[in-house]
Amino acid sequence: MKVIPVVPRGYCHGVVRAIRTLERVLADPSFPRPIHLLGRIVHNEFVVDSFRQRGVLCWDEPGKTRLELLENIETGTVVITAHGVGNDVWDLIRQKKLISVDATCPDVYRTHELIKDRTTRGIKILYIGKKDHPETEGALSLSPLVCLVERGEEIPFLPEMSDPVCITNQTTLSIREIGPMIEALRSRYPQAEVADEICPATRSRQEALLAANRHAEACVVVGDPRSNNTASLARLSETESRIRTFRIASVADLRAEMFHGIGSVTVTSGASTPPEITQAVIAWLQAL
Numbered sequence: 001m002k003v004i005p006v007v008p009r010g011y012c013h014g015v016v017r018a019i020r021t022l023e024r025v026l027a028d029p030s031f032p033r034p035i036h037l038l039g040r041i042v043h044n045e046f047v048v049d050s051f052r053q054r055g056v057l058c059w060d061e062p063g064k065t066r067l068e069l070l071e072n073i074e075t076g077t078v079v080i081t082a083h084g085v086g087n088d089v090w091d092l093i094r095q096k097k098l099i100s101v102d103a104t105c106p107d108v109y110r111t112h113e114l115i116k117d118r119t120t121r122g123i124k125i126l127y128i129g130k131k132d133h134p135e136t137e138g139a140l141s142l143s144p145l146v147c148l149v150e151r152g153e154e155i156p157f158l159p160e161m162s163d164p165v166c167i168t169n170q171t172t173l174s175i176r177e178i179g180p181m182i183e184a185l186r187s188r189y190p191q192a193e194v195a196d197e198i199c200p201a202t203r204s205r206q207e208a209l210l211a212a213n214r215h216a217e218a219c220v221v222v223g224d225p226r227s228n229n230t231a232s233l234a235r236l237s238e239t240e241s242r243i244r245t246f247r248i249a250s251v252a253d254l255r256a257e258m259f260h261g262i263g264s265v266t267v268t269s270g271a272s273t274p275p276e277i278t279q280a281v282i283a284w285l286q287a288l
């Protein structure tokens with residue numbers, strides 16, 4: 001079977017920066033202990049576990065917001081993940097007099113700045129994103145003028161507005177799915193400003209996958225089940241390339257019978273997947 005590793009794939013600059021930031025805090029004894037991680041440094045169980053084993057307290061409970069998780073923390077250093085947080089979390093950190101280290105990805109930070117700029121001028125934001133994702137949670141908490149739009153079916157039921165509005169989005173959405181959403185919102189609100197904030201790392205990984213899939217019969221997408229950009233890659237492969245797509249967390253999920261009769265396969269990974277995990281998958285497929 002021909003194995004086609006997609007380039008670029010895997011770690012993006014925001015993830016590398018977040019991991020290095022946490023490494024720096026761990027290595028520096030001047031940061032008060034314990035070190036708390038508010039959420040997952042990236043959406044990858046392997047990476048989170050390795051920090052947990054080195055004494056980092058990783059606060060992550062499904063259904064709980066960053067603000068609720070912060071309620072548990074009274075001492076030490078709080079590290080903010082690449083997904084960023086909103087004003088309410090920063091206010092509580094200050095109120096609790098905690099030391100904080102911000103590992104928010106610069107691309108997420110730029111979206112926050114855009115939202116803050118428009119909302120302080122009274123402009124409503126229509127934010128396309130996934131409801132329970134931490135990046136969306138941070139964006140929504142920036143201002144009550146931010147309104148979440150999750151699916152195209154919601155758009156006809158949105159209120160009439162003739163005031164200025166701005167359409168923007170979560171950074172890791174699918175490049176193919178966001179286009180129709182923006183168009184539907186724009187035809188409902190012709191006065192809207194559009195700020196497509198899909199980050200360059202997400203875009204380049206998705207475009208590279210679509211190009212590589214033209215020469216393949218199947219695709220393997222490696223990443224944590226909770227990673228949104230991994231999910232976007234897998235959906236693109238299934239719905240745009242229309243080839244058999246396997247979404248896996250690691251080499252342990254692979255079985256030889258999955259590839260019976262398949263002559264060529266692409267391999268890509270989400271922006272939070274460690275390179276060694278993808279490399280093990282590529283080696284396994286090549287051996288097959």
Ligand code: SF4
Nearest residue numbers: 012014105171199201
């Ligand atoms: S996927 Fe994009 S926004 Fe998210 S951490 Fe990476 S570079 Fe930043």
